[in-house]
Amino acid sequence: MKALFLFTFCFLCIFNISAGENALLKLWYNQPAKQWVEALPIGNGRLGAMVFGNPFKEKIQLN
16 A cells, blocks of 8 residues: 555655646747836846846846
8 A cells, every 4th residue: 555655745746846847937928128127027036137128238127
């Protein structure tokens, strides 16, 4: 019984990992953010940034 449970658990874990790799998650915009309020936040929870402006002259605000 324990062997069957362990086999089923391992099979479901492997199946779940392989299903997550195929998902494409991306955000695509036709133009860059012109103002700070249009930018998307990036960071790790302790340090954050907002990137916006012209691609050739970007503005980066750190927090």
